[in-house]
Amino acid sequence: MRTVDVQLGERSYPIYIGEDLLQQAGNYLDNHHISKQSPVLIVTDEHVADPYLNIVEQSLTASGFTVVTAIVGAGEQSKSMSVFEEVMTKAIQGGLDRKSTVIALGGGVVGDLAGFVAGSYMRGIRFIQMPTSVLAHDSSVGGKVAINHRLAKNMIGVFHQPEFVLYDLTTLQTLPKREINAGLAEMVKHGLIWDKEFAYWCLEHAEELKSVDMTVMGYGLEKGCSIKAIVVSRDERENDLRAILNLGHTIGHAIEAVAGYGEIIHGEAISIGMVGSALIGEQLGGEPGLVDTTRRMLTALGLPTVLPERLDTDRIMEAMMHDKKFQEGSMTFIVPKSIGVVEINHNVDYDLVRRVVEQLKEEV
Amino acid sequence: MRTVDVQLGERSYPIYIGEDLLQQAGNYLDNHHISKQSPVLIVTDEHVADPYLNIVEQSLTASGFTVVTAIVGAGEQSKSMSVFEEVMTKAIQGGLDRKSTVIALGGGVVGDLAGFVAGSYMRGIRFIQMPTSVLAHDSSVGGKVAINHRLAKNMIGVFHQPEFVLYDLTTLQTLPKREINAGLAEMVKHGLIWDKEFAYWCLEHAEELKSVDMTVMGYGLEKGCSIKAIVVSRDERENDLRAILNLGHTIGHAIEAVAGYGEIIHGEAISIGMVGSALIGEQLGGEPGLVDTTRRMLTALGLPTVLPERLDTDRIMEAMMHDKKFQEGSMTFIVPKSIGVVEINHNVDYDLVRRVVEQLKEEV
Structure with a gap:
């Protein structure tokens, strides 16, 4: 297991890189003192959901977390205002509160979308990245999250740093x-x-x-x-x-x-x-x-x-x-x-x- | 003229309270080193626009600022996702860039809406409040900005502090x-x-x-x-x-x-x-x-x-x-x-x- 520390003062966070980490997701949330009283929302896309959503969900449930999920379409079109609103609806209906956490399980699109949900839900709640692409090594560092306006890409967003990044190398083996x-x-x-x-x-x-x-x-x-x-x-x-x-x-x-x-x-x-x-x-x-x-x-x-x-x-x-x-x-x-x-x-x-x-x- | 200093470290800002301040808006922007190379967006509502929008627009133009305006309907329904998107469209079409500033001219609804636009346009640009209601003395301090989700009020937002607040008491005289x-x-x-x-x-x-x-x-x-x-x-x-x-x-x-x-x-x-x-x-x-x-x-x-x-x-x-x-x-x-x-x-x-x-x- 490798760890990279992103130094940002009180917003510092670690990136864990290794094999078969998603199976241990619950432990990582535990170690980072993520609240079990408040629901956790996992945002992922239809391609990543099978088989990784189950793995993460089971690990979190076994550790005593309450899990809510939002599965969006794969690809850039999910960074739209309407998909953003749908994910917000899931968050509200799932009972997320100010102590809740949003997990982005996927590539750059899911990271950007889920990150902006976390950055703006009730004016900002906790956020965790679980990248499943090589490209996402770039977007998972730095806290830039955003959705697209129909006139321009990445136009609506914030800076929102994650609690930690869990980078499971195993997920990269099945990429095209x-x-x-x-x-x-x-x-x-x-x-x-x-x-x-x-x-x-x-x-x-x-x-x-x-x-x-x-x-x-x-x-x-x-x-x-x-x-x-x-x-x-x-x-x-x-x-x-x-x-x-x-x-x-x-x-x-x-x-x-x-x-x-x-x-x-x-x-x-x-x-x-x-x-x-x-x-x-x-x-x-x-x-x-x-x-x-x-x-x-x-x-x-x-x-x-x-x-x-x-x-x-x-x-x-x-x-x-x-x-x-x-x-x-x-x-x-x-x-x-x-x-x-x-x-x-x-x-x-x-x-x-x-x-x-x-x-x-x-x-x- | 009275001044209240809101102490928030590097996000500190002053609130100027006095009569006939909107006529001097351009000077205040000048004193706060607001960029003249980048367009300024004024967000206001249909009730406040007449007569105050003209006053502010003229003062800014006279000081050499390029002004873009977005006039929304009066009332809580303007804190919707669709009005938010419309204001974003105005901002993009008006050519706002990362050095631009958004001005909220109005009461709490306009302050909340324009504040979230400023807080999320290109991941956050400068913001100025010009309250025109008594209630807005409350919302203009503290940087809480948000729009409504159809299921719950103020659900989508961020903390975004203004550069300064310009509180023209004259505007309160015509309130119901x-x-x-x-x-x-x-x-x-x-x-x-x-x-x-x-x-x-x-x-x-x-x-x-x-x-x-x-x-x-x-x-x-x-x-x-x-x-x-x-x-x-x-x-x-x-x-x-x-x-x-x-x-x-x-x-x-x-x-x-x-x-x-x-x-x-x-x-x-x-x-x-x-x-x-x-x-x-x-x-x-x-x-x-x-x-x-x-x-x-x-x-x-x-x-x-x-x-x-x-x-x-x-x-x-x-x-x-x-x-x-x-x-x-x-x-x-x-x-x-x-x-x-x-x-x-x-x-x-x-x-x-x-x-x-x-x-x-x-x-x-």
């Missing part, structure tokens, strides 16, 4: 290959922004990571969570430093939006976005070979690094202008200097970005 | 008498829970308060806000002490629910509720004459102190059991010991409460 690889994009991103050695470790262990070798995956998630935890603990509410976690996300979000959500999934889109950032970095005087090395790492992890020709450059530029990271009109990018070192550049030239989007379409 | 008196119920409540002298001051100045004498009302609101600020600063997230602010609210909320919202308005319901609390207090060994003095104060302020016979006692008891202040099955009441002194009692006997509800129906 495409989702595993997409999750590895965020893992290697943590190396690219902060830790050269870890970025190269991901490259060297790409095969074990893709096939979910428990020891290798455990170390990778521990390291990824640790780097994010350091960044978040220095800047919880994203005043400055935390923005480096957005490496590849400005171009990536635009790719997702223009391709149509789900066509190119999040990890794939930011993979291409990170190559774009490397191209910007190299043209702004970064280390020679930056683009090649970045591409090599992402390709090894089974990720795309070329932008499909059919995605119109003007539409991608337009989608970027709507991104909430464009503050007060200027274009801000996280720009790599070398592998493991990035800077926040608030004045990246529009034409340079446009040229880079074009370059991203060239086969290599 | 009934609303002024209802607001005075919360004012005298602050005396009843904390400050005997202030409670008697409200009794002695009842006529000037009811007719909105500027000097007397200014002092009353300053004092009411100050008491609430002291309580909130000692217990921001209602772990214990803050609960005393709920004096009369457990019975009061039940009366509102059973009478049908709007039939007996909030201040009237808690007026009757505070008499109920005094009855409980006297029967648990409180100061003799507690009930008579409480009734005399409330009557002087034009408030009801007798429960209408038509409201069924069983239904009131049932509504109380659903109240979120019943934690883990026990009945908690704020119980007066004497005028200005209350205690939090977690074990008030159900039968005693039922008897008191019956007694509340007796004409005096």
Whole structure:
């Protein structure tokens, strides 16, 4: 069992990473003094529910907890206002009170939705994350929770830190290959922004990571969570430093939006976005070979690094202008200097970005 | 001009109380370094909009701010999920970003709605309150903001403190008498829970308060806000002490629910509720004459102190059991010991409460 401590003063919490942890969920709640007098709400999706909901529910019931469940549809559409309201209804009807706890059992969508329910039910109750995807190692650190407005993603939310995160590696073994690889994009991103050695470790262990070798995956998630935890603990509410976690996300979000959500999934889109950032970095005087090395790492992890020709450059530029990271009109990018070192550049030239989007379409 | 400082560490803020302050709104935003690069959203209701929206909008525009407005229907029904979503739409379409500010111009409903918009838009942006009712002196201190779920009031919300509160007394002069008196119920409540002298001051100045004498009302609101600020600063997230602010609210909320919202308005319901609390207090060994003095104060302020016979006692008891202040099955009441002194009692006997509800129906 590995433990990562996220240091946030009185909101600090541990991330437990190991095998077969869901069976012991009740013990973990006990150790964290979760109230047994008040019902616990488990939010999960239809894909995760079978078989994991039963495992968690049985463990909690055996430990004496009263459990209420809310099963939502799988996928981004569950981060809507209407699904949010439905989960709130379950919470009220289940008798949740101010001492109750909400558990997110699932990937990033469930974590975001359940986290916002916990953050706003009776003005905020306790929250526990039980991630079941590789990608969720990223979203389970930092307390950013949100739902979507029909006009924009993640527009309605709060910062709400969990009591603890219970990361059961066993659940990753049944994930589709495409989702595993997409999750590895965020893992290697943590190396690219902060830790050269870890970025190269991901490259060297790409095969074990893709096939979910428990020891290798455990170390990778521990390291990824640790780097994010350091960044978040220095800047919880994203005043400055935390923005480096957005490496590849400005171009990536635009790719997702223009391709149509789900066509190119999040990890794939930011993979291409990170190559774009490397191209910007190299043209702004970064280390020679930056683009090649970045591409090599992402390709090894089974990720795309070329932008499909059919995605119109003007539409991608337009989608970027709507991104909430464009503050007060200027274009801000996280720009790599070398592998493991990035800077926040608030004045990246529009034409340079446009040229880079074009370059991203060239086969290599 | 009077100023009350709400001490909450780095979330501290001032309340400015005075005449004709809305005309100077732009200066106040300037003094608080509100960004002019990002749009400001004013949320108000159809009754307050004419004439106050224009006044505020002109002052802000003259100071160089870009203003977006959202006018909602007057009344509790605007604290719904659908109105919340509409205001969010205005915010997105108006181009609000993370440096933007939301202004609540209106009474408690607008403050709650706009506050939750500010607290959750892009995970929280700046917030300013400009109250236009007597009742709002209460809700403008403490950062509790929320909307209603169709099954329960104030169920979805957060704690979100404003940058400052701009309380223009001039706006109170056009309020309906009934609303002024209802607001005075919360004012005298602050005396009843904390400050005997202030409670008697409200009794002695009842006529000037009811007719909105500027000097007397200014002092009353300053004092009411100050008491609430002291309580909130000692217990921001209602772990214990803050609960005393709920004096009369457990019975009061039940009366509102059973009478049908709007039939007996909030201040009237808690007026009757505070008499109920005094009855409980006297029967648990409180100061003799507690009930008579409480009734005399409330009557002087034009408030009801007798429960209408038509409201069924069983239904009131049932509504109380659903109240979120019943934690883990026990009945908690704020119980007066004497005028200005209350205690939090977690074990008030159900039968005693039922008897008191019956007694509340007796004409005096």
